[in-house]
Amino acid sequence: MGRAEAxxxxxxxxxxxxxxxxxIAGARVDRIxxxxxxxxxxxxxxxxxxxxxxxxxxxxxxxxLMDAVPLTGGxxxxxxxxxxxxxxxxxxxxxxxxxxxxxxRPHGELVPDxxxxxSKIDEIVEAQQTGVVDPTMDPRDVHALVIAMSHSWSxxxxxxxxxxQDDGAGHDRRRRxxxxxxxxxxxxxxxxxxx
Amino acid sequence: MGRAEAxxxxxxxxxxxxxxxxxIAGARVDRIxxxxxxxxxxxxxxxxxxxxxxxxxxxxxxxxLMDAVPLTGGxxxxxxxxxxxxxxxxxxxxxxxxxxxxxxRPHGELVPDxxxxxSKIDEIVEAQQTGVVDPTMDPRDVHALVIAMSHSWSxxxxxxxxxxQDDGAGHDRRRRxxxxxxxxxxxxxxxxxxx
DNA sequence: CGATAGAAACTAACCAGTTTGTTTGTTGTC
DNA sequence: GACAACAAACAAACTGGTTAGTTTCTATCG
Numbered sequence: 001m002g003r004a005e006a007x008x009x010x011x012x013x014x015x016x017x018x019x020x021x022x023x024i025a026g027a028r029v030d031r032i033x034x035x036x037x038x039x040x041x042x043x044x045x046x047x048x049x050x051x052x053x054x055x056x057x058x059x060x061x062x063x064x065l066m067d068a069v070p071l072t073g074g075x076x077x078x079x080x081x082x083x084x085x086x087x088x089x090x091x092x093x094x095x096x097x098x099x100x101x102x103x104x105r106p107h108g109e110l111v112p113d114x115x116x117x118x119s120k121i122d123e124i125v126e127a128q129q130t131g132v133v134d135p136t137m138d139p140r141d142v143h144a145l146v147i148a149m150s151h152s153w154s155x156x157x158x159x160x161x162x163x164x165q166d167d168g169a170g171h172d173r174r175r176r177x178x179x180x181x182x183x184x185x186x187x188x189x190x191x192x193x194x195x
Numbered sequence: 196m197g198r199a200e201a202x203x204x205x206x207x208x209x210x211x212x213x214x215x216x217x218x219i220a221g222a223r224v225d226r227i228x229x230x231x232x233x234x235x236x237x238x239x240x241x242x243x244x245x246x247x248x249x250x251x252x253x254x255x256x257x258x259x260l261m262d263a264v265p266l267t268g269g270x271x272x273x274x275x276x277x278x279x280x281x282x283x284x285x286x287x288x289x290x291x292x293x294x295x296x297x298x299x300r301p302h303g304e305l306v307p308d309x310x311x312x313x314s315k316i317d318e319i320v321e322a323q324q325t326g327v328v329d330p331t332m333d334p335r336d337v338h339a340l341v342i343a344m345s346h347s348w349s350x351x352x353x354x355x356x357x358x359x360q361d362d363g364a365g366h367d368r369r370r371r372x373x374x375x376x377x378x379x380x381x382x383x384x385x386x387x388x389x390x
Numbered sequence: 391c392g393a394t395a396g397a398a399a400c401t402a403a404c405c406a407g408t409t410t411g412t413t414t415g416t417t418g419t420c
Numbered sequence: 421g422a423c424a425a426c427a428a429a430c431a432a433a434c435t436g437g438t439t440a441g442t443t444t445c446t447a448t449c450g
Binding site: 013022023024025026094095097098099101102103105106107108110111121136137140141143144146147148149151153155156157158159160161162163173174177178180181182184185187189 | 217218220221254289290291293294296297298300301302303304305316333334335336338339340341343344346347348350351353354355356357358368369372373375376377379380381382384
């Protein structure tokens, strides 16, 4: 990794924290440069503008957001619980995504043309054929529902936002309830498998 | 309503739109005063500061947010669908709440000491005794889950944010799926009532 | 008359983005 | 290893516009 590349990285890292904490409007370019031990001139040479920097930051973390938690075997309950844990350890990325929603994409898909999204939809379709997921539901709707459920206690929950320092028993209880709730929510009406 | 009261109202209304659109950091005091056909001096006389104004706006709308959609008879599926429709017609309030979460209350309860929340918990407890809701679940967790599910396609969804102008059939489909998903998610393991 | 409102100018700080002149690191050549 | 040539980085000052918050003085309403 060359010198330029290293500086670019430091700027992206510092910008990630700054944007996650304050959003686009609230972020301060000088703070980012200072935290990155870099120069404002470099920042503008690399990213053009504050918004350009935000987009670069968001794009960089999209991969992490989408692929950090794989959805395999159509196992949505496990997927949801993994997301719960992911939000617990990476609140920064969740906040980043929400700032993007509020400040950049007020409606529609948050991430247009996302191919890793398509692979998740495929997994759900497969699970519908296997009989684990209600085949009468729209697979994209199933996905939206499960993601939303996994955010029940995330940093962007509108009820209670938990965090890592919270009581561990509480985390266990929520994981268990989330897992069961997801399983039941998407289960076919007839195929019922009690606890 | 006196002249003073009317000015106060106009300021609050204008501030609601401004804060919902841009958040606290992004909001502009001059725009608010202009939109309210009022004076900046009045704004500061009434609310002290930009943050003070935001808090006043949020407090005013909390009642609307909490009581616009009642939860009665422990009917959570219907509650969720009504929330879906509420977000559809009042995206402003949802965004306001999320700005508050991001910029003011990064963790814990979004609204501490909320008595209308307690009444909803009571409803859920009652529904657990009736056998409509899984009695092994924590009623507060049930509430958090249902709220989160109702946000699956809201203006703060991290997947797809729908809005009123979207295809009406899509809304119907999502309402139906949301209703069923909520019913199943919180249902007791044994008491299964297929569609 | 007294409370409320208004217009407009003002301040003092802030902030995104630019410029300048200098220094440091990297790379290829002999 | 020495050295030139170039790219990257730096500090710091600067520009021009913006912004929260204040002040003053005048007008209007009850």
